[in-house]
Amino acid sequence: MPKLIKDGAIVEDSWTLLAKPEGEAASVEVPAGQVIVPLGVWLTQKARLQTRQDIGVWLDSDETASQLGDDARALPLVAVNFPVFMDGRSFSTARLLRERYGFTGELRAVGNFIRDQLCYLRRCGVNAFAFAREDINLEDALKSLGDFSEYYQASVDQPLPLFRRRA
Amino acid sequence: MYIYDDYDHQILRERVAQFRDQTARFLAGELKPEEFLPLRLQNGLYVQRLAPMLRINVPYGMLNSTQLRRLAHIARHYDKGYCHVSTRQNIQFNWPDLTEVPDILTELAEVQMHGTQSSGNCIRNTTSDQFAGVAEDEIIDPRPYCEIIRQWSTFHPEFAFLPRKFKIAVTGSQQDRAAVQVHDIGLQLIVKDSGEVGFKVYVGGGLGRTPVIGSAIRDFLPEEHLLSYLEAILRIYNQYGRRDNKFKARIKILVRAMTPEIFAQEVEAEWLHLKDGYNKLTQAEIDRAKSFFTQPPYAIVDANAAQAQLDVQASEQPAFGKWLQRNVRGHKIPGYAAVTLSLKPTGVAPGDITDTQLEIIANLADEFSFGEARTTHEQNIVLADVKKTDLFTLWQKAKQAGFATPNIGTITDIICCPGGDFCSLANAKSIPIAESIQRQFEDMDYVYDLGDIDLNISGCMNACGHHHVGHIGILGVDKKGEEFYQVQLGGSASNDASLGDVLGPSFGADDMPAVIQKLVDVYVENRTDEELFIDTYRRIGATPFKERVYAKAH
Numbered sequence: 243m244p245k246l247i248k249d250g251a252i253v254e255d256s257w258t259l260l261a262k263p264e265g266e267a268a269s270v271e272v273p274a275g276q277v278i279v280p281l282g283v284w285l286t287q288k289a290r291l292q293t294r295q296d297i298g299v300w301l302d303s304d305e306t307a308s309q310l311g312d313d314a315r316a317l318p319l320v321a322v323n324f325p326v327f328m329d330g331r332s333f334s335t336a337r338l339l340r341e342r343y344g345f346t347g348e349l350r351a352v353g354n355f356i357r358d359q360l361c362y363l364r365r366c367g368v369n370a371f372a373f374a375r376e377d378i379n380l381e382d383a384l385k386s387l388g389d390f391s392e393y394y395q396a397s398v399d400q401p402l403p404l405f406r407r408r409a
Numbered sequence: 410m411y412i413y414d415d416y417d418h419q420i421l422r423e424r425v426a427q428f429r430d431q432t433a434r435f436l437a438g439e440l441k442p443e444e445f446l447p448l449r450l451q452n453g454l455y456v457q458r459l460a461p462m463l464r465i466n467v468p469y470g471m472l473n474s475t476q477l478r479r480l481a482h483i484a485r486h487y488d489k490g491y492c493h494v495s496t497r498q499n500i501q502f503n504w505p506d507l508t509e510v511p512d513i514l515t516e517l518a519e520v521q522m523h524g525t526q527s528s529g530n531c532i533r534n535t536t537s538d539q540f541a542g543v544a545e546d547e548i549i550d551p552r553p554y555c556e557i558i559r560q561w562s563t564f565h566p567e568f569a570f571l572p573r574k575f576k577i578a579v580t581g582s583q584q585d586r587a588a589v590q591v592h593d594i595g596l597q598l599i600v601k602d603s604g605e606v607g608f609k610v611y612v613g614g615g616l617g618r619t620p621v622i623g624s625a626i627r628d629f630l631p632e633e634h635l636l637s638y639l640e641a642i643l644r645i646y647n648q649y650g651r652r653d654n655k656f657k658a659r660i661k662i663l664v665r666a667m668t669p670e671i672f673a674q675e676v677e678a679e680w681l682h683l684k685d686g687y688n689k690l691t692q693a694e695i696d697r698a699k700s701f702f703t704q705p706p707y708a709i710v711d712a713n714a715a716q717a718q719l720d721v722q723a724s725e726q727p728a729f730g731k732w733l734q735r736n737v738r739g740h741k742i743p744g745y746a747a748v749t750l751s752l753k754p755t756g757v758a759p760g761d762i763t764d765t766q767l768e769i770i771a772n773l774a775d776e777f778s779f780g781e782a783r784t785t786h787e788q789n790i791v792l793a794d795v796k797k798t799d800l801f802t803l804w805q806k807a808k809q810a811g812f813a814t815p816n817i818g819t820i821t822d823i824i825c826c827p828g829g830d831f832c833s834l835a836n837a838k839s840i841p842i843a844e845s846i847q848r849q850f851e852d853m854d855y856v857y858d859l860g861d862i863d864l865n866i867s868g869c870m871n872a873c874g875h876h877h878v879g880h881i882g883i884l885g886v887d888k889k890g891e892e893f894y895q896v897q898l899g900g901s902a903s904n905d906a907s908l909g910d911v912l913g914p915s916f917g918a919d920d921m922p923a924v925i926q927k928l929v930d931v932y933v934e935n936r937t938d939e940e941l942f943i944d945t946y947r948r949i950g951a952t953p954f955k956e957r958v959y960a961k962a963h
Contacts, residue, residue: 306648327570328447328530328570329570330530330569330570330571331647331648331652333566333567333568333569333570333647334644335648337567356444358427358440359570362566362567363566365566366566366567389423389427390420390423390427390564391419391423392416392419392420393420393564393566394420394561394564394565395561395564395566395688396686396687397567402687403561403636403687403688404560405557405560405690405691405697406687406691406694408414408697
């Protein structure tokens with residue numbers, strides 16, 4: 243079973259990520275078990291999928307948190323994808339899911355983000371990291387989660403900006 | 410000036426440690442070059458034509474003498490004995506060794522300096538008016554707000570991988586010396602009759618390949634909402650700015666595509682969610698920021714006596730008089746003056762400064778200006794708080810050090826990017842063009858008679874030399890491997906911001922001094938008594954200039 247970083251530890255990944263379908267999202271067959279489905283599949287099959295407790299949804303970088311909206315609240319897992327690590331849209335998506343849409347489940351980064359983005363992603367509310375590349379040393383990558391221990395801005399992990407905390 | 414507390418120091422130390430580790434992993438082959446690239450850029454490190462270039466932030470242009478001495482040390486110890494003041498008030502080292510960069514950054518961190526976010530697709534150093542806090546026409550000091558923005562934008566977790574770079578400028582004076590209308594966000598401080606402080610917000614201005622004057626999207630943003638509003642703008646941009654084409658990725662393209670009206674609506678809608686959150690500035694925080702920019706302990710100077718003495722000295726030494734006229738300006742405290750040290754003597758790349766000169770400026774700052782100096786976006790250095798009774802002594806010392814060229818604001822005070830001599834993006838050299846024009850205009854009396862002329866040179870369309878907003882703008886272009894220069898007229902970065910019009914076909918490097926001379930001749934022949942070059946151009950239009958420059962030889 244592949245591994246990922248979750249809540250600061252290396253754990254086994256029990257979820258399967260379903261790729262975006264070539265054809266109609268409505269006609270995709272979602273297998274049994276813990277599955278992370280593309281947003282399009284979720285939106286077209288919501289009525290059916292909502293009855294399951296083992297469905298997560300992933301948002302591509304050109305999809306916004308508002309497209310999932312309040313659905314997020316009931317989901318156990320939402321993933322945000324990085325097609326390339328320089329595509330920073332998912333940082334905003336993550337924050338919005340946490341701060342505006344009340345998502346409290348596992349927020350997972352997937353795709354081609356890099357280790358050096360872990361600290362900022364964590365600050366934006368991401369708590370699980372599944373690298374697309376298999377040659378990443380997760381033990382080493384863990385170190386980057388704590389690149390900073392103090393911050394100026396308000397964010398998910400620290401809602402009070404430094405100016406409200408300065409002694 | 411802002412002084413770091415333990416929090417600031419800790420955050421910067423952690424950043425230096427992070428980059429030291431990243432550099433080590435890159436050198437060990439653990440971090441791919443394409444992954445290291447944005448990381449090193451966000452720490453100020455470019456790879457240039459001949460060597461790396463390290464860009465050090467000077468937050469809104471403010472430097473103290475300790476920092477100047479440290480920059481001198483770095484220039485001497487790690488570089489070739491000089492550095493460069495950029496058009497965004499930053500300092501650039503042209504020859505650092507990659508392996509030594511973490512050490513340089515460690516040394517800089519000790520004096521509260523760094524290169525973080527001086528490059529890359531993130532929020533860059535906030536720039537401002539070099540006469541902030543001392544200008545006679547100032548409405549309110551912009552620096553406390555610049556510092557609040559500096560802290561908010563530094564290592565902002567959401568906005569470190571934007572579609573493209575992002576620049577913010579703030580002005581607090583009647584005359585805009587920070588060019589806010591050609592920034593991604595321009596903030597103009599306003600004080601209402603009621604005493605309420607806020608900002609007029611411009612967005613989507615910029616130079617580069619597609620020059621645009623910013624659009625005002627809000628006429629009055631109350632000061633306490635500064636950060637939430639910035640966050641709303643950045644969030645809209647981060648989500649919707651184009652990422653498919655780096656030449657269309659700046660916010661100006663998004664604003665234009667959406668129209669400024671729709672863009673403003675989107676920002677306002679986003680802001681409604683954010684405006685009363687924790688980012689809302691407290692009065693305590695605004696006061697804290699302001700506490701770092703209080704007045705220095707000014708001496709009581711008999712302003713009239715000091716002025717009378719200056720008049721005598723100027724009549725005895727006309728060269729001093731010229732310097733007073735061009736390089737010294739008024740101060741809100743009677744008996745004080747703000748002095749611009751020119752980094753534009755003929756024959757030196759505009760903005761270049763040696764290690765020894767940096768130390769001299771540090772000494773001058775300590776002796777004459779409360780230990781502080783400022784960089785300007787015109788690539789000069791300002792000593793902002795000089796007693797009028799000290800001006801003559803300061804002039805003598807500045808002259809000896811090569812800083813007293815009395816050309817501030819004139820045609821030889823050229824804004825110029827490093828160009829093809831250094832920069833790997835450049836299509837053409839820019840420094841030799843600046844020098845040849847300076848040589849053409851060596852008669853200072855003639856130069857004074859011409860009055861204020863902004864002449865700006867960029868070595869490529871990225872426009873680091875701000876050619877679009879020069880009264881005369883020069884753009885280096887490459888034609889089949891040969892360097893040519895296009896001329897633009899009528900640009901301005903001031904309150905009446907405008908973009909220059911292309912005059913016509915480009916010229917060879919050797920022709921440039923004569924071309925500029927002809928343009929100036931047309932101005933001199935057509936001007937009225939009170940007109941500057943830009944005014945005459947706006948009145949008579951491009952045609953007389955074109956006719957002269959492109960006239961067939963008989």
